[in-house]
Amino acid sequence: MSTVRGARERARIEVTAAIKDEARKQLAAEGAAKLSLRAVARELGMVSSALYRYFPSRDELLTALIVDAYDAVGEAAERAAAAAPGLPPTARWTEVCRAVRAWALANPHEYALIYGSPVPGYQAPQATVEPAARVAVVLISIVREAHTGRGLALPPLPDALRPEAARMAADFAPDLPPAVVAAMAAAWAQLMGLVSFELFGQFHRVVEDRDTFFDHAAGRLAHAVGLLDGPAH
Amino acid sequence: MSTVRGARERARIEVTAAIKDEARKQLAAEGAAKLSLRAVARELGMVSSALYRYFPSRDELLTALIVDAYDAVGEAAERAAAAAPGLPPTARWTEVCRAVRAWALANPHEYALIYGSPVPGYQAPQATVEPAARVAVVLISIVREAHTGRGLALPPLPDALRPEAARMAADFAPDLPPAVVAAMAAAWAQLMGLVSFELFGQFHRVVEDRDTFFDHAAGRLAHAVGLLDGPAH
DNA sequence: GTCTATAACGAGATAGAC
DNA sequence: GTCTATCTCGTTATAGAC
Numbered sequence: 001m002s003t004v005r006g007a008r009e010r011a012r013i014e015v016t017a018a019i020k021d022e023a024r025k026q027l028a029a030e031g032a033a034k035l036s037l038r039a040v041a042r043e044l045g046m047v048s049s050a051l052y053r054y055f056p057s058r059d060e061l062l063t064a065l066i067v068d069a070y071d072a073v074g075e076a077a078e079r080a081a082a083a084a085p086g087l088p089p090t091a092r093w094t095e096v097c098r099a100v101r102a103w104a105l106a107n108p109h110e111y112a113l114i115y116g117s118p119v120p121g122y123q124a125p126q127a128t129v130e131p132a133a134r135v136a137v138v139l140i141s142i143v144r145e146a147h148t149g150r151g152l153a154l155p156p157l158p159d160a161l162r163p164e165a166a167r168m169a170a171d172f173a174p175d176l177p178p179a180v181v182a183a184m185a186a187a188w189a190q191l192m193g194l195v196s197f198e199l200f201g202q203f204h205r206v207v208e209d210r211d212t213f214f215d216h217a218a219g220r221l222a223h224a225v226g227l228l229d230g231p232a233h
Numbered sequence: 234m235s236t237v238r239g240a241r242e243r244a245r246i247e248v249t250a251a252i253k254d255e256a257r258k259q260l261a262a263e264g265a266a267k268l269s270l271r272a273v274a275r276e277l278g279m280v281s282s283a284l285y286r287y288f289p290s291r292d293e294l295l296t297a298l299i300v301d302a303y304d305a306v307g308e309a310a311e312r313a314a315a316a317a318p319g320l321p322p323t324a325r326w327t328e329v330c331r332a333v334r335a336w337a338l339a340n341p342h343e344y345a346l347i348y349g350s351p352v353p354g355y356q357a358p359q360a361t362v363e364p365a366a367r368v369a370v371v372l373i374s375i376v377r378e379a380h381t382g383r384g385l386a387l388p389p390l391p392d393a394l395r396p397e398a399a400r401m402a403a404d405f406a407p408d409l410p411p412a413v414v415a416a417m418a419a420a421w422a423q424l425m426g427l428v429s430f431e432l433f434g435q436f437h438r439v440v441e442d443r444d445t446f447f448d449h450a451a452g453r454l455a456h457a458v459g460l461l462d463g464p465a466h
Numbered sequence: 467g468t469c470t471a472t473a474a475c476g477a478g479a480t481a482g483a484c
Numbered sequence: 485g486t487c488t489a490t491c492t493c494g495t496t497a498t499a500g501a502c
Contacts, residue, residue: 008468031353033266038493049496050470058494116350118433120264132435161449164442172439185440186427186450192435193426194419200351202365202425206405207418209397216394217419220457271479280485 016054018044020068023061028109032119035062062122067131069110074134076103081138089146090222090229096138097191097218104195111199115192136188140173143184143225147176152226154179183225191221249287251277253301256294261342265352268295295355300364302343307367309336314371322379323455323462329371330424330451337428344432348425369421373406376417376458380409385459387412416458424454 022040037058041048055061080099084092104111113119114132146152157165157179165178173181194217197203198210207213223229255273270291274281288294313332317325337344346352347365379385390398390412398411406414427450430436431443440446456462 012468029353031266031350033264034353036493037495047471048494049472052495053469112350115429115433115435117264117345120262120267124434129438158449160445161442164440164445167441168439182446182449183453185436186446186453189430189435190423190426190450190454193423193429196348196426196429197422200348201357202348202422203418205362206401207397208400209394212393212397213415213419216391216415217423220416220419221423224453224457269479282485 012054019051019054019061020064023065024110027065027113032062032113032122037061059122062119063125063127065110066114066124066128069107069114070128070131070134072107072110073100073103073114074131074138076100077135077138081142088229089142089149090219090227092142092145093139093222093225093227094215094218096135096142097221098215100135100191101195101198101214104199108199111195115196116200136184139188139225140176140181140184143180143227144173144176146227147180150228152177152180153228154183154226157182180226187221187225190224191218194218245287252284252287252294253297256298257343260298260346265295265346265355270294292355295352296358296360298343299347299357299361302340302347303361303364303367305340305343306333306336306347307364307371309333310368310371314375321462322375322382323452323460325375325378326372326455326458326460327448327451329368329375330454331448333368333424334428334431334447337432341432344428348429349433369405369417372421372458373409373414373417376413376460377406377409379460380413383461385410385413386461387416387459390415413459420454420458423457424451427451 019040022043023035025043026035026039035058037051037055038048040061041051051061055064076099077096080095081092084095087095104115143152154177161182162178165182168185169176169178169181173184194214198207198214203210252273255276256268258276259268259272268291270284270288271281273294274284284294288297309332310329313328314325317328320328337348376385387410394415395411398415401418402409402411402414406417427447431440431447436443
């Protein structure tokens with residue numbers, strides 16, 4: 001009996017994966033706005049109504065793709081951080097940035113899905129919030145390690161930003177100085193700004209040696225969150 | 234005869250503007266991917282074939298909207314720079330950044346059109362390149378002014394980036410140090426990263442006091458391109 | 467219980483004849 | 485420029501196979 005249920009579950013997982021794979025293909029070809037359940041079903045040799053056994057609506061399928069994308073880039077960041085345990089924090093920071101960029105270059109449409117323009121008519125549900133934070137969590141962990149190690153170097157916050165920085169620190173990293181947490185949020189957005197500009201074509205005929213350019217910019221971002229050059233130990 | 238031609242031309246300009254206005258409405262409602270000449274025509278009480286007298290294809294209409302958007306945000310940046318002639322460079326920099334963000338918040342769909350995900354199947358023609366650079370030109374002019382005034386403070390470039398930075402400087406600002414030009418390109422992307430994160434919802438439940446947060450981040454970006462605090466004169 | 471297929475809805479896009 | 489016939493879409497109700 002359990003093997004029967006096991007087989008069913010396996011089939012279900014397989015079909016679910018096939019649907020998402022086909023949907024990702026359509027994402028690349030037509031964009032998220034034109035993702036169509038019927039076209040996915042047609043391509044899979046199914047009938048559109050059958051898809052509703054796996055995804056209760058088009059938006060839920062979109063949500064699944066979004067969560068998968070956040071998880072994939074988050075995992076890439078986590079792997080990069082784990083692969084460089086002995087390196088100084090600035091180097092680990094840069095490695096994580098590189099991993100994020102490499103993932104984006106390898107999966108441009110899924111990157112656009114999560115960090116590009118919002119899909120018209122789609123409202124991201126709560127389920128996307130936690131996966132969306134994975135990259136930021138990795139970056140924070142590197143900064144935290146540096147903080148407990150040898151401290152961080154940041155100019156004092158202006159008075160106007162102090163309450164907001166304190167709130168952010170309380171919410172996301174109570175063990176870190178508010179100035180660092182605020183700088184982290186900005187650096188996170190700026191990192192994706194670099195990746196988006198490259199991926200969305202703004203660097204066309206502007207930046208040519210993009211690997212080198214990005215590495216340097218990522219290193220300066222590490223600086224901007226207070227990480228110091230040189231070995232940590 | 235010239236008045237007749239004048240009237241014709243005036244009518245043509247008016248209709249062209251009406252088409253673009255309606256297209257912008259659709260941009261907001263359905264996204265650039267679903268922009269349809271037919272729907273625009275229907276909404277204007279015209280027949281779709283009539284639109285082709287004004288825009289030879291959907292892509293040309295899209296290009297017009299993109300150029301308009303780049304011009305609008307570029308003009309906002311230029312105005313902000315011109316409105317603060319006496320301020321120190323860091324303050325002028327921040328004012329320009331604020332103007333860009335304010336324009337983006339006021340025109341989110343046009344911002345998404347130019348700085349968001351590429352429109353599937355659309356290839357940006359050469360005509361978009363110059364308007365796309367207007368904001369960057371304004372930022373560079375502020376940095377240039379500071380450079381001729383009292384100098385800039387930037388760490389030396391790593392060897393690996395030196396050739397690329399030299400090339401960028403030769404192409405865009407031969408009078409400025411390569412390190413500054415490279416930092417400028419990065420800061421430009423990072424500025425839009427901050428705006429995109431806010432506009433595309435990534436700061437949802439992360440950053441609350443966004444005006445203050447952005448002002449501070451923009452100020453730190455000024456720092457990153459070498460601008461120094463304090464009065465310039 | 468779990469799945470797929472048929473058919474239909476209301477809405478909208480599209481192609482072509484006229 | 486108009487009209488129509490034929491597509492697309494998301495979604496649901498229903499019936500039947502395993």
